[in-house]
Amino acid sequence: MQLPFSARTLFQRSSVHLFVGIALAGSAQAQSLTEVFDLAKNYDAAYLSAKAQYQASLAKADQGKAVLLPTVGLSGSASRTELDITGIGAISRAYNTQTAGINATQPLYRPANLATYRQSQKALDAAQAALVQAEQDLIIRASQSYFDVLGAQDSLTFVKAQKAAVGEQLASAKRNFEVGTATITDTREAQARFDLVTAQEIAADNDLRVKKMALEILVGKTGIQPKNFQARVELPPVPEGSVDTWVDTSAQNHPGIQQARTNFEVAKLETEKAQAGHKPTVDLTLGYNSQKNINGTATANLVGGSNQVNLASLGINLNVPLFAGFATQNRIRETVALEEKARLDLESVQRQVAQATRTAYFGLQSGIGQATALQAAESSSQVALDANKLGYQVGVRINIDVLNSQSQLFQTKRDLAKARYDVLLGRLKLSQAAGVLKLEDLQKTNDLLQK
Incomplete structure (x- = not known):
């Protein structure tokens, strides 16, 4: 199911553009998501x-x-026999025997063989579904690692911007204290906040390093630098169709369900194979064999001579099982139990996939709502910070009010950046949960990156 991108824009230009500069600085070597x-x-x-x-x-x-x-099959042999009979009619001689032949067998009726063939084809279907599932999983893991690096970069950028803003507030508090228009409390509050942001900067820098290492381990290459997103990006809307529609789609397309369903069918064929143990088998046989006797045989003496026997055969072999020590009956009981297990495994996978699809659907809905709310919160936080700065200048606000407003603004920016990545990843995860995630979906996300 392909969902169009919304015309509604959730990404707005931030008042802090440092992260754009960082992305542009490395754009020449940056790698896209694809x-x-x-x-x-x-x-x-x-x-x-x-x-x-x-x-x-x-x-x-x-x-x-x-x-x-x-x-x-082609067969051949050569042997020499020393014959020595003592007593009455004593015989002592040696003779050579050479044989060669070609024999063929064609199964005409073997129900177990037919079931084995059908199982092999089902196993191929299961492997195909497993490969699709592995590719979808890799799309999610690659996107997750890619967005993790971008999110860590944004966090570090915002922390640095906050540190610069707090540093300016600290310098202002010191100047005001020196001229006597502020108390030492303002300076100490600003210094405490500056030290706290410095610690956050160290943690953010380390987090970025770890996220980059995880991405490099995934791709097997160092120096990976993801491209940042465009300044204005249209996020996907609330998914089309109800959650039940998506659950129905997952029931038909999810590779995990397809594997479990194939395993159930293979188990049923295994029961057929076991039941075939009670049935007769019929084979067509064809052969041509030749035996050459040199100097005689065990019953004929051909001193200095030889003879050759050629035998061509065509036949039908019928084998009817009568009793196998109850092995066939017990094998049937075993396969019937395993068939029931495979059926229950299929039900379990279907329930898990349905739950995962619902979780992804509502998670995406929630993520879009959070991104919208955080966008509004960013604007409100910026207005509140400007108001607190003005109030501090005219003496109706204190320094801690400005510091708190700064912290709120930059925390909102970090949360908004994370929410944007979560929405994009959530859209991919919903497609994965429904079993319809394709490279085209990854390409749509990739198109949102800076060129």
Whole structure:
């Protein structure tokens, strides 16, 4: 299900543009979201493992066809026999025997073989679903790591801007104290806030370093610098369709459900294989064999001579099982129980996917609402800060009021930046939960980055 982007804009230009400058400074070497995903696709062990499993399943599916096809074998042997009979009619001689033949068998009726073939094809479907799931998971992990770095960059930028603002307020408090228009309390409050923001700056810088390391580990390359988003970005709207519509979509498309459903079908085929133990089997056999006897055989003496026996055969082999020590009955009981287990596993996965889809749907709704509210809060916080600064200048506000307003403004900016990334990631997670996440969805997000 493809959802259009809203014309409503949630991203507005911030009064602090330092983060834009940082992004532009490294734009020449910066990597886009799709470029990071391509790097991860060629390096991530989890995805490459699923890809290797799919290749193995392709080969295994071809192996499954073998049980329906004829088997042909070429044989040959050479032997020398020393025959020595003592007593009455004593015989002592040696002779050589050479044999060669070609034999073929074609299954005509083997229900277990047919079930095995069908299982191999189902296993291929399961591997395909696993590969799709691994790719969707990699899209989410790459996007998460990418946004984590951008969010950490924004946090560090805002903390530095807050530190500069608090530093200006500290300098102003010191000047006012020196000229006698303010008390030492203003200076000490500003100094305490400056020290606190300095500690926050150290923590933000370390967080950015850790987030970059996580992204580099994902793609297997150092020096990754994500591109920042455009100054004005249109976020996706509230998802089209009800939550039940999305749950229905996930029930049909989620690769996890497809794997569990395939496993259930394979389990039912395993029961058919077990039941085939009570059924007869029919094979067509064809052979041509030749035996050459040199100097005779055990019953004939051909001193200095030889003979050759050629035998061509065509036949039908019928095998009817009568009793196998109750092994077949117990095998059927086992497979029936495993079939029930697979059915219950399918139900469990369906419930988990439905719950994850609902969580992603309502999470995206909430995220869009939070981003809208934080945008308004940013504007309000800026107005409040300006008012407190003016009040401080005319003497109706104290220094701590200005410091608190600054803290509120920059915290709101950090929260808004995080909310924006959460909305974009939440849109991808909703598509993943519904099983419809594709590279086109990643490309739409990538189009929002700076060129």
